[in-house]
Amino acid sequence: LISDAVVRKLEDIVGSENVSTSPTDLHVYSYDASIAHATPDVIVWPQTTEQVSQIMKLAYEEEIPVTPRGAGSCLSGGPLPLKGGISITMTKMTRILDLNPNRLQVSVEPGVVVDRLNEYLQPHGLFYPINPASSSIATIGGCVGEDAGPLRGVKYGTTKNWVLGLEVVLPNGKVIHVGSKTFKHVAGYDLVRLMVGSEGTLGIFTKINLRLAPIPEAVAVASAFFDSADAAGKGVRDAILSGVDPSGIELMERAVVEAASKHAGLKLPQAEFLILYEIAGSKESIEPRVRKLTKVLKEAGATAVDVAYEAEERARLWKARKAAFPALSRLRPTCIMEDVAVPIDNVGKLLEALRSLAKKHDVMVATFGHAGDGDLHPTITTDERDEEEMKRVAAFRADMYKAVVDLEGTITGEHGVGITKKPYLKLQFREDEIEVMRSIKRAIDPKNILNPGKII
Ligand SMILES: Cc1cc2nc3c(=O)[nH]c(=O)nc-3n(C[C@H](O)[C@H](O)[C@H](O)COP(=O)(O)OP(=O)(O)OC[C@H]3O[C@@H](n4cnc5c(N)ncnc54)[C@H](O)[C@@H]3O)c2cc1C
Numbered sequence: 001l002i003s004d005a006v007v008r009k010l011e012d013i014v015g016s017e018n019v020s021t022s023p024t025d026l027h028v029y030s031y032d033a034s035i036a037h038a039t040p041d042v043i044v045w046p047q048t049t050e051q052v053s054q055i056m057k058l059a060y061e062e063e064i065p066v067t068p069r070g071a072g073s074c075l076s077g078g079p080l081p082l083k084g085g086i087s088i089t090m091t092k093m094t095r096i097l098d099l100n101p102n103r104l105q106v107s108v109e110p111g112v113v114v115d116r117l118n119e120y121l122q123p124h125g126l127f128y129p130i131n132p133a134s135s136s137i138a139t140i141g142g143c144v145g146e147d148a149g150p151l152r153g154v155k156y157g158t159t160k161n162w163v164l165g166l167e168v169v170l171p172n173g174k175v176i177h178v179g180s181k182t183f184k185h186v187a188g189y190d191l192v193r194l195m196v197g198s199e200g201t202l203g204i205f206t207k208i209n210l211r212l213a214p215i216p217e218a219v220a221v222a223s224a225f226f227d228s229a230d231a232a233g234k235g236v237r238d239a240i241l242s243g244v245d246p247s248g249i250e251l252m253e254r255a256v257v258e259a260a261s262k263h264a265g266l267k268l269p270q271a272e273f274l275i276l277y278e279i280a281g282s283k284e285s286i287e288p289r290v291r292k293l294t295k296v297l298k299e300a301g302a303t304a305v306d307v308a309y310e311a312e313e314r315a316r317l318w319k320a321r322k323a324a325f326p327a328l329s330r331l332r333p334t335c336i337m338e339d340v341a342v343p344i345d346n347v348g349k350l351l352e353a354l355r356s357l358a359k360k361h362d363v364m365v366a367t368f369g370h371a372g373d374g375d376l377h378p379t380i381t382t383d384e385r386d387e388e389e390m391k392r393v394a395a396f397r398a399d400m401y402k403a404v405v406d407l408e409g410t411i412t413g414e415h416g417v418g419i420t421k422k423p424y425l426k427l428q429f430r431e432d433e434i435e436v437m438r439s440i441k442r443a444i445d446p447k448n449i450l451n452p453g454k455i456i
Contacts, residue, residue: 001084002041006062009045010086013054018045018092029069029087033134035336035384036077036419040067040087047092049167049175049206052154056174056204057447059086066171067451068200070110070142073134076418076449078146078199082453088204095119096120097207104212105164105181110141123352126212129156129247132414134320141205147197149414152278154240154372155212155247158414160196167194167207171445179209199345199416200451202444216247216280220290221269221314224302225271229355231301232273233348235290236371239277240344242290242296242348248278249372250321256368260320263327268320271303273351275318275371324368326377332364332381338397340404341375341413343349353403354378361396363389375413401427417455423456 003394006010011019020026020043030039046052057068065085072079081087083257084433091094093109096117100106108117114135118127130150132138149158156162165179178191226232228281232251239246252274252322261268268274277297286309294305307313351367356377358365368374378400382393401411401424411417411424424426425434437456441448 001306002086006058006064007042007102010042010055010304013058014046014051018047019043029072030080030088032072032074032077032079033337034075034077034418034420035334036080038077038080038082039084040081041084043087043089043093049169052059052088052169052204052206053085053173053175055088056169057173059174060447063447065447065449065452068141068145068204070139070145071113071134073138073139074142074146074418075339075415078416078418078419078451078454079142080274080419085449090204091137093141093206099124103181104214105209106212107207107209108140108207110139110144112140114138115141121212122215125215127215128162128210129213130159130162130429133325140208144196144205144208145198145200146219146414146416149320149370149373149375150248150273151250151370151433152248153375154249155245158344160193162369163192163196163208163213163289164204164211165209166192166195168203168334169206170203171447171450176203177208181209183211193203197416199418199454201441202450204450205365216282218283218286219280219314220276220286221308221317222279222290222297222305223269223308224275224277224297224305225269225315226273226275226302226418226426228270228301229273229347229351232275232351233346234300235275235297235302236347237345238296238300238373239293242292244279244293244296245281246277246293246372247280248276248370248425250276250369251371251376251454252321252368253366254322255366256324257320258330259327259366260323263328263330264319266316266320269306276321288361294421321368325377328366328379330382332383334382334384335413336380336382336393338378338400339369339375339412339415340400340409341373341379342407342409344372345376347371347376349407350374350376350404350409353407354400357396357399357403361392361399363396365396370413373408374412398424419454422455
């Protein structure tokens with residue numbers, strides 16, 4: 001697909017050390033954290049907006065597909081170049097450009113890793129709240145691409161709530177700036193929201209202006225144990241309705257707690273469902289809120305509630321939660337992390353539906369996730385080489401998406417449609433609605449060169 005002449009032009013733009021056609025590199029860049037794969041013809045690592053713009057101008061002229069990539073931790077195939085072409089990998093654009101504590105804003109390049117940003121902000125008493133479980137590797141650009149969700153979504157929402165402005169290179173190479181340096185603006189269509197979660201199909205982000213939050217004075221994490229899906233669902237809903245203002249509510253079912261405890265070398269109490277609640281705020285507010293939360297959870301059916309105040313103990317619990325996917329992925333040769341969300345009063349019903357569908361299709365499914373956002377990750381452990389089992393997995397997935405839509409939910413809360421959920425978008429939207437999405441894509445990318453074949 002790509003001639004030697006084009007490779008030479010790319011080398012002229014970014015330097016030969018930032019271009020690769022080595023079969024080993026191409027192989028590595030054929031994967032993300034899903035089970036899909038697609039191989040690029042060439043990888044480029046730009047370092048400036050100007051280079052990104054020149055690459056896009058070249059690609060536009062030559063009609064070469066270009067797929068943006070951050071750390072490649074996507075779970076839906078987003079950074080995989082379905083049509084080959086250029087993998088434009090943003091991991092060398094890692095500068096933190098402008099911190100303005102008085103405005104609670106920071107401007108960064110897209111390759112900055114989430115945890116690195118928070119390490120940088122910590123001495124200033126600030127933090128960027130959107131910390132996905134992959135925060136040690138995920139880039140800010142990739143998080144904007146997917147509208148990633150954090151472990152603290154109940155209070156802080158998702159990436160879209162924290163992006164104030166973007167510098168975007170369009171498919172034709174033009175550079176635009178969208179958004180505003182204010183916390184609110186309604187000047188024209190909201191192009192920031194259009195770009196956030198666009199999965200690399202509308203533009204390439206080269207600068208991102210983020211809103212920040214002050215680090216809370218004190219934090220506690222309550223672990224609550226439930227022995228039924230219904231009680232766990234009530235424990236999620238009632239905690240939110242109680243007004244104790246949890247910042248995060250994260251759920252793990254028994255199989256996940258077992259695997260994660262083993263993987264992370266931790267001893268956690270076993271229960272059908274373990275739910276972690278983060279309570280953060282002023283020192284004096286914590287104790288009364290924790291007391292009220294404990295009472296609410298017991299009334300909802302929790303069999304026990306433990307509270308961790310010390311940083312070390314809290315870190316231990318988050319370590320277990322963050323270990324969920326790596327731990328499950330060791331159980332069998334293939335691991336598929338799904339991502340579905342329902343309104344918060346339907347979490348219990350979703351947990352029940354997942355258990356009954358797993359049984360019906362005879363597949364191994366272990367569920368965890370951001371329950372306070374109604375967002376769960378039913379994770380299938382299986383073996384891609386077993387055709388019979390993969391048919392059952394496919395049947396489970398199809399039934400699961402139907403059940404989620406019936407519960408007024410969405411086929412993806414944060415991982416994106418990418419490749420793996422594309423066939424199911426029509427369960428959630430009618431053709432007229434999908435056609436509006438198509439027409440936006442056509443208007444911005446008339447030659448369909450940016451991450452073609454994704455979402456719609
Ligand atoms: C163990 C594990 C835990 C996870 N936990 C969470 C979680 O808690 N919450 C969550 O939301 N996700 C989670 N994920 C999924 C994933 O980490 C996130 O989607 C993350 O935001 C992807 O970042 P990345 O840098 O890896 O981007 P990539 O995977 O490389 O790319 C993601 C998408 O963004 C596009 N993109 C990348 N950079 C740019 C750019 N500069 N401009 C335009 N488009 C771009 C790509 O084309 C692609 O479509 C997890 C994944 C793993 C493996």
